[in-house]
Amino acid sequence: MKLQDRVVVVTGAASGIGRALAIRFAREGARRVICADLNADGAREVAAEIGGVAIETNVAREADVQRLIERTESEHGP
Secondary structure (H helix, E strand, C coil): CCCCCCEEEEECCCCHHHHHHHHHHHHCCCCEEEEEECCHHHHHHHHHHHCCEEEECCCCCHHHHHHHHHHHHHHHCC
């Protein structure tokens, strides 16, 4: 994968496939993995494990998704 030095956002990162992807992306060299999930505690656990960032996000709510995008861009660039 060509993830070296990239910022990656993974929704559903607290468990299952999302968790596995977040871990894999970190191992593949992503500069930062944003772990977005409605389960804030689970997202924080995964983020701590991989040196990522957790952002509580309900992808069914447009305002949450917009906040996720804005925070990611402000902290890590567009």
